Amino acid sequence: MTDDVLSSRGGGGMTDAPAVPPHPVSAFPAPVETPRDLPDLLGRLVRRDPERIAVLDKGPDGATIPVTRGELWRRTAALAEELRTAGIGAGDCVAVWLPNWSDSLAWQFAVAARGAHVIGVNTRYNVEEVAHVLDRARPALVALAHDFHGLDLLGRLRDAVAKAAAPAPAVAVVAGPGREAPDPAAFDVGGGSWVPGEIADPPEVPVSDPDGLAVAFTTSGSTGMPKLAAHKAAGVLAHAAADAAAIGMSDGEHVLCALPLSGVFGYNTAMAALAAGATCVFHPAFDADVVLDDMAALGVTHVVGGDDLVLRLAEAWKARPRDLPAWRWWGVADFQGRSRELAVWARDAFGTSTSGVYGSSELFALTSFWPHDEPEPGRWAGGGRVVHPGIRVRVADPVSEEPLPPGQEGELQFRGPNVVDAYLGDDAAAARAFTSDGWFHSGDLGTLVDDGVFAYVCRMGDALRLRGFLVDPSEIEMRLAAHPGVHTAKVVGIAGADGATVAVGFVVPDEGRAPSAAELRAWCADGLARFKVPDMIYVIDEMPTTSGTNGRKIRAATLREWATTRSENHA
Incomplete structure (x- = not known):
């Protein structure tokens, strides 16, 4: 699921x-x-107007760098040829460990042109998560961002390769917009390394099979290590x-x-x-x-x-x-x-x-x-x-x-x-x-x-069964969040003393505000049915969160653990 x-x-x-x-x-x-294949999503834009801006990149100094459709297409064509030379072909996987740079699009289109597929890797991933991706996806090549935001991605990759059972991949070092390419020799983690270059006159981008795999995403992994969909x-x-x-x-x-x-x-x-x-x-x-x-x-x-x-x-x-x-x-x-x-x-x-x-x-x-x-x-x-x-x-x-x-x-x-x-x-x-x-x-x-x-x-x-009724916790959360002293609210369910589910609220107050639990329960009682009012509400400094590829989410499982522990301590 x-x-x-x-x-x-x-x-x-x-x-x-x-x-x-x-x-x-x-x-x-x-x-x-619908375009004929994935590279054609960009190719038909180029045929329509190659000078129109496709992407606005951010340079290292924060300046905006425009990338035209034609430029992105030339980069894609050159990269597709380099991937062919590197032996990337049908069925292969390429891990793209890049931030939001136009290079990320060029890699997606070029890999698809070779009949291979991309697995995106979040720049926040730790060693264990990267090792898991290496073992499951078995990428032949990793496109690795160089010197992004002070992150030691290379160090993490080395440690992940040592931990993983999969063969060490080759590494293509991507400098990013407005940045100088480094010496690739230091980036070899066991499978070789290189820096994508410029090809003056790259061949046409080959037509690819739209029925082949093109991209995979990691799931959130809240129930264990992520799956690669x-x-x-x-x-x-x-x-x-x-x-x-x-x-x-x-x-x-x-x-x-x-x-x-x-x-x-x-x-x-x-x-x-x-x-x-x-x-x-x-x-x-x-x-x-x-x-x-x-x-x-x-x-x-x-x-x-x-x-x-x-x-x-x-x-x-x-x-x-x-x-x-x-x-x-x-x-x-x-x-x-x-x-x-x-x-x-x-x-x-x-x-x-x-x-x-x-x-x-x-x-x-x-x-x-x-x-x-x-x-x-x-x-x-x-x-x-x-x-x-x-x-x-x-x-x-x-x-x-x-x-x-x-x-x-x-x-x-x-x-x-x-x-x-x-x-x-x-x-x-x-x-x-x-x-x-x-x-x-x-x-x-x-x-x-x-x-x-x-x-x-x-x-x-996440559904709560309270007094025999199924309740969406977001209804209670929205009532709590509507309080003038509340910044963020989350509601979870735990087993009460009699085994029945009870609702427990966690609240982060607005700066300078400190509503009490009793005040917040009274606020809920004024706007909700009695059985929906949380049995306990805790005011905390910050929510436990996890930062995933789709946004920052509150960790409900951690809150359930906190609620259970606090309930037991007050029993």
């Missing part, structure tokens, strides 16, 4: 079905023609075209790409932008003030990111406001329970329209969201309409797997080109991930609204 769901969560709890729109949900526009190029292309049309991106617009391309959220956003002919505004390291300045100066039109990312933007904006009149759309995933208030802020300050999105590493990000004409606040919740008719969704009883009618809660299950095609190094994972009749287990609770339209409730494991 997927364990890194990307979704904005709706309120309303689970004692009743989530709110269902009282009107038909609009269909999305038909996607543009791989997708075919055909799925990437169909999804990119559908996302671009559904979101409403168009040629010449600017799309913020602040989430790592090694994760599905950042990757699908960039691919949709390219499919639309828009410009990717890359940020290899997130600084809220720098991002806001770029959004204002460049006229960024579209943002995709979690409420954790936009919360940082909102706080920086309140300290130093900027006018962002071009910001039209925000696709939000709710990681910290702040999406609704931030949607109001973006709407009131800039006229931004916000839609809750749904997806995961195994299903792609932006698998669904609510159309722009869906009324607020329902449009801010998770779920929505799938972005193209090839994606099918049903709701099934988690035990019997029998399909359920609209309005009844069950597990969301999917079929279509967006669904994971393989798990690198773990063939048995696919058997566990699918039903006997071929539907993918999402592990998420939701309800079917209409054909291709669903409402996301929560992760099945």
Whole structure:
């Protein structure tokens, strides 16, 4: 099952079905023609206008470096030839350990041109995580960022190679935009090393098979070491075209790409932008003030990111406001329970329209969201309409797997080109991930609204059964977060003295505020049914979080451990 769901969560709890729109949900526009293969996603843009800007990179001094479509295509062609010389071919894996540089796109397209596939590696990954990727994906080559943000990626790679059972890969050292290439000799970890160079007249980029694997993403690994969910190029292309049309991106617009391309959220956003002919505004390291300045100066039109990312933007904006009149759309995933208030802020300050999105590493990000004409606040919740008719969704009883009618809660299950095609190094994972009749287990609770339209409730494991009623913890979290002294809230369930589940709240207060547990429980009682009021609320300095490729998420498992320990200490 997927364990890194990307979704904005709706309120309303689970004692009743989530709110269902009282009107038909609009269909999305038909996607543009799908490119013939993954390199052609860029190639057709080059044929249309090679001088138009494809990417805005960040140089080492923070300066913006424009990269034209033609330049990115020439880099891709040269790299594809170098990969051929290096022996990279059909079925091989290349690990791309790079931040959000235009080089990351060149590597994706060039590797696909060789019939090979990419596994993205987060620059935050530790030695154990990298060793796990080496053992599962067995990359023949690692594209390694040189001197990025003071990180010793080479040292981590050496230690990971020593720990892993897989053969040592070759290393291609990538200097990054505006940087000098180093001597590659120091980067040999046992398989050789080289620096991608310039080829004056590279051959044409070969046509590749869209039915071959193209890219893999690590899942969040909250239930153990991450799985490596791989997708075919055909799925990437169909999804990119559908996302671009559904979101409403168009040629010449600017799309913020602040989430790592090694994760599905950042990757699908960039691919949709390219499919639309828009410009990717890359940020290899997130600084809220720098991002806001770029959004204002460049006229960024579209943002995709979690409420954790936009919360940082909102706080920086309140300290130093900027006018962002071009910001039209925000696709939000709710990681910290702040999406609704931030949607109001973006709407009131800039006229931004916000839609809750749904997806995961195994299903792609932006698998669904609510159309722009869906009324607020329902449009801010998770779920929505799938972005193209090839994606099918049903709701099934988690035990019997029998399909359920609209309005009844069950597990969301999917079929279509967006669904994971393989798990690198773990063939048995696919058997566990699918039903006997071929539907993918999402592990998420939701309800079917209409054909291709669903409402996301929560992760099945996060649902709380309180006094016999199923409750979505986000409903309680949003009530807590609405308190004027609360910055962030999270609610988990633990076994009470009688064995029944009790709700426990954790709150990080706003700076200079210190609401008491009694005050917060009274606040909840004023706005929630009595059985939803947390039995205990703890005010803490900060939430335990994990920083993944798709955003910073609160570690609910750690909070459950804390809640259990504190409960036992007070028994």
